[in-house]
Amino acid sequence: MSLLPKPFSALVIGSSGTIGSHFVQLLENNPSCSRVIGIHRNSDHAIDYRRPETIAASANSLTELGPFQLIINTVGVLHSEQWMPEKKLDDLNPSQLAEMFNTNTIGPALTIRYFSKLLDPKHGVMATLSAKVGSIEDNRLGGWYSYRASKAALNMVIKTASIEFARTKPNIALIALHPGTVNSGLSQPFRGQQIGRDPLEAVNDMFHVLENVNKEDSGSFLTYAGEKLPW
Template sequence: MENALILGASGGIGAALAAALETNGTRVTCLSRSADGFDVTDEASVSAHLGALDPGFDLIFCATGGLQIGDHGPEKALSQLTPEAMAAQYALNCIGPAMVLKHSTRLLPRNRPARFAALSARVGSIGDNRLGGWTSYRAAKAALNQVIRCGAVELGRTHPQAICVALHPGTVATDLTRRYLGRHPSVSTEEAAQRLLSVLAGLTAADSGGFFDQHGTPVPF
């Protein structure tokens, strides 16, 4: 039986991932702020929770993140930027997953295939940015993609069969994103989870360090 660890398991996508994996017969360990006090923005919390786990996870999925943090929503123009909002975006969407990667590599097996994935977003792509706006969120996700790339290079030296990737889940209808969907077509959290797991199942170690959308198509950095 495979073992999976889902960080941010109380969120829409995280909960759907956990449910889909359990349905497939995977043993799932879940951590979240609401259920376990797991605070991805606090390295001490990340270290304590992950340090209490035993190695042997075939999949570690960091499904934490947020588009609106407190009263700060996505900016429509540079004039709306504030240091506080930018720092909050980096803390949640980049630094948090980076600390998860830092403290979870020991949990991945070295002698068999293993996967580490973090939720990114297509709007974090520099090469695909033609609209501007949402600067803090975009920048934090772009930084996350670089963290994943660096992590993949380092993991490749010690875990040659490991895959470390950033994934774009598509436009997903969750409580956190519903107000920003507008007329964009969206998918349910359940469908998004199934797509992401399908993408992970189709990747090989040669894909490690990449950024992929919900269909498995590479997204430009």
């Protein structure tokens, strides 16, 4: 049975990004969505993973606007002005590794900690955007060390939290979601414009998956098409 009631209230974290902003657009146009709030580094209820204290503060500031039945965290980083994904071991450096783990693992983990308290205990879904390249089993090409490792670690946090939630919040599903290659700033240096899908199409597909998530799916790594990925 779906964990998303009608109507439902939604929160999108990272709504300044391509996938985040398209989720907000999609939900604003969904008649079953009674309210959608988008937050990012420069919004009201700002959340900035470089300032970890903002995570709890942002969640606390949203308490009165909750509960939410759907929370989607779309924050993530793959490259910066200083570095691109590593192709070989000799490219590894501490600042890139630290930044990738901070944004792709530590921030999202603390977001699950604090924002899951805003979920409706009766029924709800919390999805965090991961990436198929974070699958250890699926890793055939190598490279992209820190991105892969930070998403693999994120996946472990989601899986572990889902086991705790089965006891403490049995009507909440925690999901790791792979969006596919989407045309965005994140994918742009990697031919995202040519090979990436239209973001609205991608969020439509992902929302369809989230609408159909049930309790048994909690702790799964799902693609935009609803397929289960190996961890």
